[in-house]
Amino acid sequence: MKERSREPGLVKHVVERRLWGSSPFFLLDVGCSGGIERRWHLFGDHLRAIGFDPLVAEIDRLNSLNPYPEVSYVAAFVTCREYDSLFPPELRRDRIRSKNDDAFSRVSATAVSERSDVSYVQERYNKGAPVVMTERAVELDEVIETHDRSRVDFLKIDTDGHDIEVLLGAKALLAAGGLLGLKVEVSLQGAIHPCANTLGNLDGLLRQQGFSLFDLTMFRYSRRHLPAPFLYNQPALTTTGQTIQADAVYFRDLGAPDYERMWAYEVTPERVLKLACLFDSFDLPDCAAELLVSRGGFLQPDVREHLLDLLVTGEPGSYAKHMALFEADYKALYPNRLKSSAAAVDRKAPTKQVRHLRNRLVTLRKKNASLRERLRARDERIDKLTRQD
Numbered sequence: 001m002k003e004r005s006r007e008p009g010l011v012k013h014v015v016e017r018r019l020w021g022s023s024p025f026f027l028l029d030v031g032c033s034g035g036i037e038r039r040w041h042l043f044g045d046h047l048r049a050i051g052f053d054p055l056v057a058e059i060d061r062l063n064s065l066n067p068y069p070e071v072s073y074v075a076a077f078v079t080c081r082e083y084d085s086l087f088p089p090e091l092r093r094d095r096i097r098s099k100n101d102d103a104f105s106r107v108s109a110t111a112v113s114e115r116s117d118v119s120y121v122q123e124r125y126n127k128g129a130p131v132v133m134t135e136r137a138v139e140l141d142e143v144i145e146t147h148d149r150s151r152v153d154f155l156k157i158d159t160d161g162h163d164i165e166v167l168l169g170a171k172a173l174l175a176a177g178g179l180l181g182l183k184v185e186v187s188l189q190g191a192i193h194p195c196a197n198t199l200g201n202l203d204g205l206l207r208q209q210g211f212s213l214f215d216l217t218m219f220r221y222s223r224r225h226l227p228a229p230f231l232y233n234q235p236a237l238t239t240t241g242q243t244i245q246a247d248a249v250y251f252r253d254l255g256a257p258d259y260e261r262m263w264a265y266e267v268t269p270e271r272v273l274k275l276a277c278l279f280d281s282f283d284l285p286d287c288a289a290e291l292l293v294s295r296g297g298f299l300q301p302d303v304r305e306h307l308l309d310l311l312v313t314g315e316p317g318s319y320a321k322h323m324a325l326f327e328a329d330y331k332a333l334y335p336n337r338l339k340s341s342a343a344a345v346d347r348k349a350p351t352k353q354v355r356h357l358r359n360r361l362v363t364l365r366k367k368n369a370s371l372r373e374r375l376r377a378r379d380e381r382i383d384k385l386t387r388q389d
Contacts, residue, residue, distance in 0.1 A: 009310040010280040011042045020273040024048035030078045031158035039281045054133045075134040080169035087195035098191035108227035112235035139169035149176035156183045164197040181251040210263040215249040255290040269298045285311040
């Protein structure tokens with residue numbers, strides 16, 4: 001996903017003061033290699049999560065390092081047991097009959113993996129050892145108890161091409177009404193079939209359940225015939241090339257005044273605050289502000305005002321002043337005006353808060369440099385031990 005433009009201050013405030021009550025924030029993470037994303041750590045001991053992945057060694061590692069009592073990792077493929085009847089394997093394999101235009105086999109990242117003795121998964125998660133996959137396969141509707149389905153708040157899926165199978169095996173979970181949002185990895189090309197793992201199919205499935213697309217981060221892959229620079233230090237995304245995959249983020253648009261009537265959905269204070277935290281966490285402060293203004297009447301006025309202030313960055317510093325500025329002069333948000341304002345602020349003598357932040361930045365940079373050095377030394381030790389083996 002793209003880099004954040006701001007820190008999620010609203011999440012921290014809501015969680016620390018337990019403004020939605022004592023119930024946990026319940027996350028399901030399908031494809032959890034590497035552990036749950038850092039954004040969820042903001043929920044601290046308020047987080048309940050279950051991660052699923054077929055890599056046995058990685059699941060063992062994650063459980064051994066897991067500091068959260070309400071977070072667990074399960075070795076399992078998450079699927080839909082009816083998928084082969086819905087989209088037969090012989091049709092999936094027949095690119096001509098299924099009109100499959102997926103070009104992933106022709107990209108530079110695939111060319112690298114074809115000539116490598118060790119796969120990326122082996123190198124990244126198994127330290128070069130053979131990959132051992134679990135034989136267990138489950139549906140989310142099987143492993144999430146009936147009484148728990150309406151308590152799940154967010155579902156993240158990243159299965160390298162099988163995300164629609166996960167959703168097709170989670171019909172009861174989707175219908176339970178608890179889910180406020182999802183993050184899925186989608187293919188932008190593929191077979192022409194209603195159960196193919198393509199953006200069009202996933203979008204239709206989720207929109208029918210009351211979810212709207214809020215963010216789409218595109219992933220490019222260059223063709224092997226003229227490889228472009230890789231985006232990271234691994235053979236995967238490239239700086240140019242065809243857009244082949246994307247991360248799509250969906251939420252219930254509870255800020256819409258007619259959402260209840262449209263979807264027969266109960267908008268509760270808990271759901272409002274949890275969704276506001278999700279918007280803040282996914283760098284959608286404007287959506288969080290709309291939600292708090294339109295649905296936050298249950299909050300004390302000073303509490304709501306403070307939450308709105310936490311969503312504002314830069315000058316003039318508060319939600320009320322920001323909105324007054326927009327009403328008085330919307331051109332203040334034009335790029336040239338923002339640059340001029342930023343330059344004027346830089347010319348001013350630093351305030352006590354600015355000096356504190358600058359000193360804090362210097363300290364963090366030193367810590368970051370020390371951490372990088374420790375990681376470098378660790379990598380050298382691992383490399384040395386590997387050569388000795």
